Amino acid sequence: MPYSLDSVDTPFVAMDLDVVERNLQAMQARIDALGLKLRPHTKTHKQPWLAARQMAIGAHGLTVAKLGEAEVMLEAGFNELLIAYPLVGEAKAVRLAALMARGLKPVVAIDSREALETLARAAAIVDQPIRVLIEVDTGFHRCGLRGPAVIELARAVRQAPRLLFAGLMSYSGHISGQGDPAKIQQIIREEDEILWQHAQDLQACGVPVEIISIGGTVLAHYLASPTHATEVRPGIYVFNDLGIVHSGACRLDDCAARVWSTVVSRPAPDRAILDAGSKMLAFDGPIEGSYGYVVDYPGWHIRRLSEEHAIVEIDAGAPRPDIGQRVAVIPNHICPVINLQDRVVGVRAGQVVSTHAILGRGLTR
Numbered sequence: 001m002p003y004s005l006d007s008v009d010t011p012f013v014a015m016d017l018d019v020v021e022r023n024l025q026a027m028q029a030r031i032d033a034l035g036l037k038l039r040p041h042t043k044t045h046k047q048p049w050l051a052a053r054q055m056a057i058g059a060h061g062l063t064v065a066k067l068g069e070a071e072v073m074l075e076a077g078f079n080e081l082l083i084a085y086p087l088v089g090e091a092k093a094v095r096l097a098a099l100m101a102r103g104l105k106p107v108v109a110i111d112s113r114e115a116l117e118t119l120a121r122a123a124a125i126v127d128q129p130i131r132v133l134i135e136v137d138t139g140f141h142r143c144g145l146r147g148p149a150v151i152e153l154a155r156a157v158r159q160a161p162r163l164l165f166a167g168l169m170s171y172s173g174h175i176s177g178q179g180d181p182a183k184i185q186q187i188i189r190e191e192d193e194i195l196w197q198h199a200q201d202l203q204a205c206g207v208p209v210e211i212i213s214i215g216g217t218v219l220a221h222y223l224a225s226p227t228h229a230t231e232v233r234p235g236i237y238v239f240n241d242l243g244i245v246h247s248g249a250c251r252l253d254d255c256a257a258r259v260w261s262t263v264v265s266r267p268a269p270d271r272a273i274l275d276a277g278s279k280m281l282a283f284d285g286p287i288e289g290s291y292g293y294v295v296d297y298p299g300w301h302i303r304r305l306s307e308e309h310a311i312v313e314i315d316a317g318a319p320r321p322d323i324g325q326r327v328a329v330i331p332n333h334i335c336p337v338i339n340l341q342d343r344v345v346g347v348r349a350g351q352v353v354s355t356h357a358i359l360g361r362g363l364t365r
């Protein structure tokens, strides 16, 4: 039985299920039109029912970062997962092997000998093959190798028993925070050139490259043909957030998830305090001077966050809130916000219709 949002105690996260569905369909259609495969990153939503929806409308597979997330998705019946994160050490090898014994067929991205050895150990424990991608640094300067180191590691993968070299992966995270479409297009072109150069070098050494996996919601939005990529791994697109709006890849109306909060104090005429602090909104940003967008109140700016307080500065002439007023905030970056919730409510036409446990919440190991 649907019930009013007003009856839910704040702070809480509400996701508009119609906007979620629209976002899922739009991304699938966009990637289909490019002739690519969609392998959504589930670290954003952390909810198997959303993964199921992504697969039902055409996703080719799913991506996770951590083994804990893989476990949640495997438990829900998804056994082919890209682990887009280097696994290093004996504990990881043992855990990966245990998941494989339960049916997981992983593709894992690595960028070191140590990660290779971890995979080789897991594969040996269960005596099963593991497909491997090598992460290439295309300019974000996080993980990833470049040049001869990629070729050497690919050769080492091919020589390792039970490891199968499958291709290349990159994540151009430096695209986030860009508001200039020309700069975004340039990053996408550079990434494609770097990956294609590596793929050609590998093929020249007799190493076939089957998968070229690229990532991200902003990238997926601006990606155009031709590209040498074979698949894309957006995560945020399910909900979108202020960062994605800022990049020009979506509108405020496409942001499906909002943090609802209450004005709990008005200590000065130009200041209001909301009951959603960094434990709800997370610390990403600020974007245009604010830790989130207060819906319907563009003259309110969340200038600071304490753990349980958002400190809002109110422009002269902007509407002045009363204590007790409820407002919705679109977060700067939705992924950590979802990760902070035990559950979120599902909304249609402004009414709460469902509650959803965030089963992957906090699974950072």
Ligand SMILES: Cc1ncc(COP(=O)(O)O)c(C=O)c1O
Pocket: 041, 044, 084, 170, 171, 215, 216, 217, 218, 233, 234, 235, 236, 237
């Ligand atoms: C390796 C990797 N792939 C894909 C994604 C998804 O990108 P986005 O969150 O921009 O949708 C991320 C996000 O952090 C990532 O780290």
